[in-house]
Amino acid sequence: MQITLTTFNADSFSSLNGHEEILLAKEGIYYTILCDQKKVGVVGYLPAAFPNNSGFVQIVLSPEYRGRGIVKIAEELLAQKHHLHTLFATIKKENIASIRAHKKIGFTLIDQKQIKELRTSGFLKKNEIRLEKCFIMNLPYLQKLNDHGPLVIWIVDGTFIRGTIDEEFTNFGQHYRFPFIPENELWIEEEKDKSEIPYFIEHLLVEHRLMKKGTPYDQAIDKADRAERNLRRQSGYLEKMTRHGTQLPDQSQVHESLWKKLENGVSVWIVDGKKVRDLFDIDFTEGGHDHVYEFVPEKEVWIDNDVPQEERMFVLLHELHERNRMGDGWPYSKAHAESSKLEYQYRHQVDEVHDALEKEGWA
Structure with a gap:
């Protein structure tokens, strides 16, 4: 099961069973949720004035896709795409099922003092509660390496990515291979051997440049592999282990x-x-x-x-x-x-x- 977010489609939203559960806001930012390339729901958020990098989440799924862990993944992707630190969910008290579902994926009730202040100021109705989920510790970013022109190179948590987003992510990736990676970012998994990082960067730069121009993945990876292989050969390790090409590696x-x-x-x-x-x-x-x-x-x-x-x-x-x-x-x-x-x-x-x-x- 591969979950991705794509451009919001109003027609598919209107035909979605249960779409009336959320009211689209003019200032909201929305995406269509794809499960194995099939349109199964919509997720979005309303930017919050405070704190920074936060918003009010809105999500709806076709009933047959509920209970599969898609909500959690879609919200993680939304948080990554917009670098959100916190998502809020406002739910009616009587909607016990929704409250339980949100708590199951990491949302917690905000403290009573905040709830009282929100109700006093008119931002929260008496029959509503507010939950929040902090993503700052869950985002895959571990360390920013450097900038390469407009591209930002990050060391990321591969275990987290494979467990919540895409089990096919290995070693490194870029947007045109893995759509959940922002367009201007290159991701490299935290490695035991840091000496491979320059090789992975070389590969990613070639692959990203070609695929951005429309080159198919199979052709782009072939050229990126060649660039990476040439850089590895410059280290002299292959020559040493093959006695300057006179014997096969053991x-x-x-x-x-x-x-x-x-x-x-x-x-x-x-x-x-x-x-x-x-x-x-x-x-x-x-x-x-x-x-x-x-x-x-x-x-x-x-x-x-x-x-x-x-x-x-x-x-x-x-x-x-x-x-x-x-x-x-x-x-x-x-x-x-x-x-x-x-x-x-x-x-x-x-x-x-x-x-x-x-x-x-x-x-």
Whole structure:
């Protein structure tokens, strides 16, 4: 399930079942919510005079899409897009279901003193309550690196992004590949090995420039890969490890530690992701296995050491499921798509991930 925000469409809003639940305001900023490219709702906000970077959220979803976690993701995207620190929700007291739903996704009741002041000044009716949610700690931004012309380069929390926005985000990204990233920003995931950051920046600059001009992603990433590969070669590491190109790299050089050997003979290794990208494939991210990468030895699954500990079980589930399905004769595209859905599902059902892994042979 991929959630994105796109330009507000008045016709689709009018045809939305339940659209009468919100009253569009002239000063409001609104977006159509897409779930896997299907229009499923509308989210927006009314800018608040105080505090700065805050607003009153308005959201409506088609009934059949409620209860799937879409509200939380849509509001996170809205906050990111407009750098909002706080969203407020004004709800009628008798609407218990809405109050519970908002509290479930992180909204809390403002203190009684504020409520009293709002009612006294006429900003809150007697039959209404006000909830708030602070996003400043939830935004993915960790550190601003620098500016590159009009582009701002940020170090971001990849775990947060994969858990709430898009599980396909890995290592880095830009707006024309991931629409939830602002147009003038380049995002790089916080890495264990900081020495790769210049390579990722080089890649992003080329990819962003080409896709902004309309170049298809497949062509843009090919040229960006070449630029990144050339920069990596300048470090001299590849020449050193291949004795100036006279021998092939040894796969065991990237092994960091054996995580586990399964009963079916498959070995799961934690590998040095930077070495894999330097020596074999710059597109290697998170993990891989012998059915996809020709450089991975037979009956091996590799997990990038840059993947945070708390995410490794989800990546492992993806790789094992994908490998098992390809072993059954599935093409990569189909196996990968199903594995991505499975990974997303268990990122939101953490208590069941071990049972899912057992089904893939992780006993």
